[in-house]
Amino acid sequence: MDTEGMVERATRPARVSEPFIGLAGVEKTYRMGRLDYPALRGIDLEIGAGELVAVVGPSGSGKTTILNLVAGIDRPTAGTVTVGGRRIDLMSEEELAVWRGEHVGVVFQFFQLLPTLSALENAVLPLDFARRGSKRERFEHARRNLALVGLGDKADHLPAELSGGEQQRVAIARALAADPQLIVGDEPTGNLDTVTAAEMFELFKRLNEQGKTVLYVTHDRELAARAHRVVAIRDGVVVAA
Amino acid sequence: MVSSLLRKSISDLSRRRSRTFFAVATLALAVASLGLFATPALMNRAMSAEVTADRLPDLTISMRPLVLDQAQLSALAAVPNVRAVEPRSLFGGRVYVGARRAFAQVLGIPDFTRQAVNVVHVASGVAPGTGVVLTDAQNARQGLLSVHAGQTVRIIAADGAVRSLRVSGEGRNLDGGQTVASDSVIVLYATPATVASLSRTPGYDELFFTLGDTRPAAVNTTIAAIRHTLAAVPGFAGFSDLPQVRAAGDWPGKSGFQNASKFLYVITLLALLSALVLISNTVTTLVAEQTSEIGIMKAVGGRRRQIAAVYLKTAVLLGGLGATAGIVLGAVIAFVLTRYLGSTLFAVGVGFGIDWPIVIISALVGLLGPPLAALPAIRRAVRVPLRDALQATGSAVGGQDAGDRLLGRVRFLPRTAQIGLRNAGRRRRRSLSTSLVIALAVGTLLAVLGLATAVANASRGSWADHGEDVKIVPVGGRLLDASAAALIRATPGVATVDPMFVTDVKLDGKDAKIWAVQQATVFHYRIAAGRWFTRAEEQTRAHVAIIESDIAQTTGARLGHSIIVQTASGPASFRVIGISPQQQENGTTLFVPLTTMHALLTSRPADANEYWVQTTSPDHAFIDRTTTRIEDTLTAHGYDVNSEVVYVKLANEIASNSTKTTMLAAVGLLVVAISMAGLANALTMSVLERTREIGILRSIGARARDIRRIFATETLTLATAGWLIAVPLGYVLDRFLVWLLNNVLNLSITVSFPAWNLALSLAGTILLALLITLVPIRRATHLRPGDALRYA
Numbered sequence A: 001m002d003t004e005g006m007v008e009r010a011t012r013p014a015r016v017s018e019p020f021i022g023l024a025g026v027e028k029t030y031r032m033g034r035l036d037y038p039a040l041r042g043i044d045l046e047i048g049a050g051e052l053v054a055v056v057g058p059s060g061s062g063k064t065t066i067l068n069l070v071a072g073i074d075r076p077t078a079g080t081v082t083v084g085g086r087r088i089d090l091m092s093e094e095e096l097a098v099w100r101g102e103h104v105g106v107v108f109q110f111f112q113l114l115p116t117l118s119a120l121e122n123a124v125l126p127l128d129f130a131r132r133g134s135k136r137e138r139f140e141h142a143r144r145n146l147a148l149v150g151l152g153d154k155a156d157h158l159p160a161e162l163s164g165g166e167q168q169r170v171a172i173a174r175a176l177a178a179d180p181q182l183i184v185g186d187e188p189t190g191n192l193d194t195v196t197a198a199e200m201f202e203l204f205k206r207l208n209e210q211g212k213t214v215l216y217v218t219h220d221r222e223l224a225a226r227a228h229r230v231v232a233i234r235d236g237v238v239v240a241a
Numbered sequence B: 001m002v003s004s005l006l007r008k009s010i011s012d013l014s015r016r017r018s019r020t021f022f023a024v025a026t027l028a029l030a031v032a033s034l035g036l037f038a039t040p041a042l043m044n045r046a047m048s049a050e051v052t053a054d055r056l057p058d059l060t061i062s063m064r065p066l067v068l069d070q071a072q073l074s075a076l077a078a079v080p081n082v083r084a085v086e087p088r089s090l091f092g093g094r095v096y097v098g099a100r101r102a103f104a105q106v107l108g109i110p111d112f113t114r115q116a117v118n119v120v121h122v123a124s125g126v127a128p129g130t131g132v133v134l135t136d137a138q139n140a141r142q143g144l145l146s147v148h149a150g151q152t153v154r155i156i157a158a159d160g161a162v163r164s165l166r167v168s169g170e171g172r173n174l175d176g177g178q179t180v181a182s183d184s185v186i187v188l189y190a191t192p193a194t195v196a197s198l199s200r201t202p203g204y205d206e207l208f209f210t211l212g213d214t215r216p217a218a219v220n221t222t223i224a225a226i227r228h229t230l231a232a233v234p235g236f237a238g239f240s241d242l243p244q245v246r247a248a249g250d251w252p253g254k255s256g257f258q259n260a261s262k263f264l265y266v267i268t269l270l271a272l273l274s275a276l277v278l279i280s281n282t283v284t285t286l287v288a289e290q291t292s293e294i295g296i297m298k299a300v301g302g303r304r305r306q307i308a309a310v311y312l313k314t315a316v317l318l319g320g321l322g323a324t325a326g327i328v329l330g331a332v333i334a335f336v337l338t339r340y341l342g343s344t345l346f347a348v349g350v351g352f353g354i355d356w357p358i359v360i361i362s363a364l365v366g367l368l369g370p371p372l373a374a375l376p377a378i379r380r381a382v383r384v385p386l387r388d389a390l391q392a393t394g395s396a397v398g399g400q401d402a403g404d405r406l407l408g409r410v411r412f413l414p415r416t417a418q419i420g421l422r423n424a425g426r427r428r429r430r431s432l433s434t435s436l437v438i439a440l441a442v443g444t445l446l447a448v449l450g451l452a453t454a455v456a457n458a459s460r461g462s463w464a465d466h467g468e469d470v471k472i473v474p475v476g477g478r479l480l481d482a483s484a485a486a487l488i489r490a491t492p493g494v495a496t497v498d499p500m501f502v503t504d505v506k507l508d509g510k511d512a513k514i515w516a517v518q519q520a521t522v523f524h525y526r527i528a529a530g531r532w533f534t535r536a537e538e539q540t541r542a543h544v545a546i547i548e549s550d551i552a553q554t555t556g557a558r559l560g561h562s563i564i565v566q567t568a569s570g571p572a573s574f575r576v577i578g579i580s581p582q583q584q585e586n587g588t589t590l591f592v593p594l595t596t597m598h599a600l601l602t603s604r605p606a607d608a609n610e611y612w613v614q615t616t617s618p619d620h621a622f623i624d625r626t627t628t629r630i631e632d633t634l635t636a637h638g639y640d641v642n643s644e645v646v647y648v649k650l651a652n653e654i655a656s657n658s659t660k661t662t663m664l665a666a667v668g669l670l671v672v673a674i675s676m677a678g679l680a681n682a683l684t685m686s687v688l689e690r691t692r693e694i695g696i697l698r699s700i701g702a703r704a705r706d707i708r709r710i711f712a713t714e715t716l717t718l719a720t721a722g723w724l725i726a727v728p729l730g731y732v733l734d735r736f737l738v739w740l741l742n743n744v745l746n747l748s749i750t751v752s753f754p755a756w757n758l759a760l761s762l763a764g765t766i767l768l769a770l771l772i773t774l775v776p777i778r779r780a781t782h783l784r785p786g787d788a789l790r791y792a
Helices: A064-069 A094-101 A117-128 A136-146 A164-175 A192-211 A220-227 B004-017 B015-056 B070-075 B138-141 B176-181 B190-199 B216-231 B254-288 B291-299 B304-346 B356-382 B386-391 B402-408 B415-422 B428-463 B482-490 B535-539 B549-555 B595-600 B620-635 B645-690 B691-698 B702-746 B753-773 B772-783 B784-790
Strands: A021-032 A035-047 A050-058 A078-083 A104-107 A183-188 A213-217 A229-234 A235-241 B059-066 B082-097 B100-108 B121-125 B132-136 B152-156 B160-172 B187-189 B203-211 B469-475 B492-508 B510-517 B542-550 B562-567 B570-580 B591-592 B609-616 B641-643
Touching: A021 B082, A035 A078, A035 A183, A050 A064, A050 A192, A050 A220, A050 B004, A064 A078, A064 A183, A064 A213, A064 A229, A078 B469, A094 A117, A094 B138, A094 B691, A094 B784, A104 B415, A117 A164, A117 B082, A117 B415, A136 A164, A164 A192, A183 A192, A183 B152, A192 A213, A229 B132, B004 B015, B004 B304, B004 B428, B004 B492, B004 B753, B015 B176, B015 B254, B015 B291, B015 B304, B015 B645, B059 B216, B070 B216, B082 B187, B082 B190, B100 B176, B100 B190, B100 B595, B121 B216, B132 B138, B132 B176, B138 B152, B138 B160, B138 B176, B138 B187, B152 B482, B152 B595, B152 B609, B160 B187, B160 B203, B176 B187, B187 B190, B254 B356, B254 B645, B254 B702, B291 B356, B291 B386, B304 B356, B304 B645, B304 B784, B402 B415, B415 B772, B428 B702, B428 B753, B428 B772, B469 B620, B482 B492, B482 B609, B482 B620, B492 B591, B492 B595, B510 B562, B510 B595, B510 B691, B535 B595, B542 B549, B542 B562, B542 B609, B549 B570, B562 B784, B570 B591, B591 B595, B609 B620, B620 B641, B645 B702, B645 B772, B691 B702, B691 B784, B702 B753
Parallel strands: A050 A213, A050 A229, A104 A183, A183 A213, B100 B187, B132 B160, B510 B591, B542 B570
Antiparallel strands: A021 A035, A021 A078, A229 A235, B059 B203, B082 B100, B082 B152, B082 B203, B121 B160, B132 B187, B152 B160, B469 B609, B469 B641, B492 B510, B492 B562, B492 B609, B542 B591, B562 B570
């Protein structure tokens, strides 16, 4: 990887004995009509708790697939996926949904907010699904998260009334709703200008410094270089980790 | 090799199979509903075949019993313009149905194997010999008399003796069957010898003719020639009734059937309207979600007309599939309905038939409906600016206008329900169309149920005014005098005897009836304005009248006015002292003192042509036994009477009305089917559009029940909105159907729109909506998040 001009890389935390995220012999094949497409061809990967990891690679290399497997959004065709000591590849869809709501915060490239809910309502949604605390407590928590991402004054705005950067901040506030141990982002800054993208990354970095494990896919070399570690994927296999 | 544009038109249908399925199903139901218009033509065809098979007469002559030998019958057959002649003897009396007696006709057929006109077919069993009868198939179907071959029927002969006649089987005849259905008279077929043994009078009472030329002038000439030929027969005393001429193409019950068909058309048009709204919905959504693809086609050089043609072809393909399925379904529906009606109303078997004009119209509607419905949406879509089109996601954003803000204020519901409610407001036009279609279905059912209630209420209301349990009516024109009244009063089980005189009159040129009654009558009269007549007015035979409000309205008669009534004895003047809101004789009745009528008609003071009798017990079996005793007593004293038992008349009327309204309700279910297909379609489209959103929700912790609740709320919102629109719509439709009934069938029904129907329809709508959307909701909950997020 070209390190010239790289910004300062984050300090990697001390490694504990058990990895927080473990992929062992993971394969993933998608069925596209009559064709089978092997997105991952046998991945072995370990990520420690509190790490800030960037996943890079060309389009179609399997980056998003890894993220989806770690977040329980997809299931491996073969191999095992362990997160926080739990084999998530063995969980049912319902168990995965509950687990995600409590342990994972997902940030998508295109924000993916519900258009009919306000910023505050979008931010509180995972807590509503987890039925955690009273309604008042949930809203207070969501307001704090919105304030954390700098949108405390736009809680009642609809997504259509916010800029791209503001929408992504709401998405991050939503991802933080259940105070998860793991944050995954699929090109979280891909739809933002460079200034806003940099601001977004600072947010991720702050969350990581608070102890959260952050895993993100990016095409941005500079952003990738600022991670503790870069995992490079090509043609469904890890070429550097 | 197929062009890429044509391939796109075809593949757009196969892309979203469930949506295509529902759209085709909806269109098929719409086209099938047009098949109902074929019912009158198919019935006409079937009945015409029956008319031919039955050799229904063109001319019927009624006369006093006349003995005719073969030579005399041959002479009648030889009359110019006569193709064939068939004589028949007739006995009118009563048969026992349990303990009760009912009116019956026994028709004597000379030779069952060689009937020339008005054929009675032996449907089951064997033709009767002497002392044996055949029961008409309609007797059992109409619930008047249910007997089988081998059983016996007890008939009261003219001399009062009861004869037991064995039943040899079941017969079928259009004329006889219609008599059973329309007059509620039991019809039996026998030999002339059997009839003569019952009537004690040999000879034929009716002559049936088929003619060569049925034009009026030729028929009149033929009638004159027949009369001339019969004049040479000893004992001929002239015709006893006007000769009945059957118009070409007519069959018994045709006009009633055609009138009833008008109601069918109203419901069918509603079904068609519902379906067209849904088709428009579906095609509009199909086009709207392809805005970005339209942008791509524009970007690579596609012109508006070329792009529009792609989607018009898709719509035509959709129409072709729907029309094909619909034509087949419509033919089946029309056949099943015609067969049911033929069997129920006319005891006629109907074979499968196709009404080609309706098939052609169905094909045109099916093929042209979808592209016409799609035109506005296509027009809008091809005019979207290229940049906007390329950025479109196909899913409504929503959340920004006043309606959305209003929905956003509903915060007391759980979050998932809030999401579902707001989703219903996102595709405003589609949600409104779906709710409108539900409204059409529920409104139609409310109207039909309201009509059924109104008709039943009218029947009950009309009969509730009757204080009598039995009506005794003299046969043959001889009035019942004071002796008859005394005999009735002395009969065990009789509580009250109320003499009445009912006669036809004209008021202001309009047909009316006078009910001449006693001041203290058993009839439960009601006064809306003015008063009933007093005892003094009864004693002085005052010319006073209480008139029903309907005829008061049509003639302009008011309280205190003098009216001139044309009676059998000439014009008579009456002062209107009261207006009644009742609906006896369809609201055309005038109530006057019986003494006044006696004075007008110069008959004996105690004469009556009806006696209304109250029994000492309301028990039906008790009423039957008392009626039998009254008839036996009067017959033994030389009075020839018939009886009408009120509870039987009421039950028959309600059953008859119930059959008609049930048929309407069954057709109304077609509209319900279309609306439910539309609802399933709308929700399927909603799930498809929000597949990625479902993936997101599942990614952030939503469980299956949360997804279920979101879409169930959307379903309930659409269903409830539909019901709310249905209530006023159903009321308006109910009023229209009652107006149609009153004007087509000359009835006087009042609109009824019971509140319990509203509650029932709301519960039914919600339940059915949730049931019908089980499949699309299940699909939503079973989506894997990864697949949902990748959905394109």
